[in-house]
Amino acid sequence: MLKINTQSEWIDRANTVLPAGGFGNFDPGIIIARGEGSRVWDEDGNEYVDYLIGSGPMLLGHGHPEVMEAVLEQLPKGMTFFANNARGIELAEAIVDAVPCCEQVRFVASGGEADMYAIRLARAYTGRDKILKFEGGYHGMSAEAQMSLAPSRRVNFPQAVPDSAGIPESVAEQMLVAPYNDLEAVENLLNEHDDIAAIMVEPLQRIIPALPGYLQGLRDLCDKHNVLLIFDEIVTGFRLAFGGAQERYGVTPDICTLGKIIGGGFPLAALGASAEIMKHFDKAQVGEEGWLMQLGTLSGNPVASVAGLKTMEVLGREGMYDRLREIGAELQKMQVDALTQAGIPHRICGDETLFDIYFTDADCRDYRSAQHDDPQRGALYNATLRANGVFKAPGKVYPSLAVTAADLEHTRLAVEKAVQAISAA
């Protein structure tokens, strides 16, 4: 007889073989069985409108027919070759066409890896070691990136605090940490340190928007001090606009990293810059000393490449980003209306294409001010949404283009329940 596993059986099995019962990414109390379009189902058959969308890649929804067709066409021809392949070259061309700072790209398998190489590239290019990042900024899991991402301890800027065990003290010494959205703090650090290779920034930090003029201010300071500007566009790339945050905000970094959407749901990420900077990946141009050795088994694999290419082709069609923004705006409005009516302090923080609610009246301009959020209220709100068929991450709503009018209506009813729950608590 066929054995059907319930969600709780899967959770028990996960607890045996996975530390903390999970992959480390997300609440291990839910096991996703499948996704289709705007929806996902758990192993008990519960259905949800999905605003997690794989943490960003599935912008077109799950199993988009054209992406599926491209992947299914590629699969019998080969899944990975390690060697150059035409699909990967086409993907590189498409990225170079779309993203202002990219004259060349190098593929890797994950966003964190792209960020790690972006840091190394900046060091190779400038011959300097220090990296300036922002408190609360996320750049993957390398030792450098794990500095002051979510510090529980408040220290004075620019001291870096590791968020993880296993990171040598010496790494913290190479990092300078500043508050987001504070140009004066950055300027002071640039005046005090002449050994900074790059400033690394999320153009939308988690969900905190850059204040008007802030990114241009960083650009100007970098130019003045001869420091490279790295935009981490793993999330914002092909989401905020086709050309990413750099297109949306009109500020071009020296190096950017891309991930999530460009692999169409498969493991693929990239970093890109001018040919002048990227030459450090080419030993023939820079010699042994300047060469940045880089390779990876899955880099540029053709399945991820065709999925990414097709995703980008669909996104490039007329009106796609207007539609995404309309969906996001409607999701924001329904929550603002319900919370305002209930008299609950709140603030939508972010962009229509990626945002969430902070349960506070205070401004959200950096990591510390975002701490005014009420996490218990947020947890109850999110749990009630989930109990009513809306799936999201704590701290983020990712709208997708697969969201329909019926999904929005379903979400509106769940929001009403969630607002009632926090009003009653």
Ligand SMILES: Cc1ncc(COP(=O)(O)O)c(C=O)c1O
């Ligand atoms: C801004 C940013 N940088 C880097 C990463 C790391 O990407 P990956 O999870 O593919 O390693 C993420 C992941 O969410 C991210 O949001």
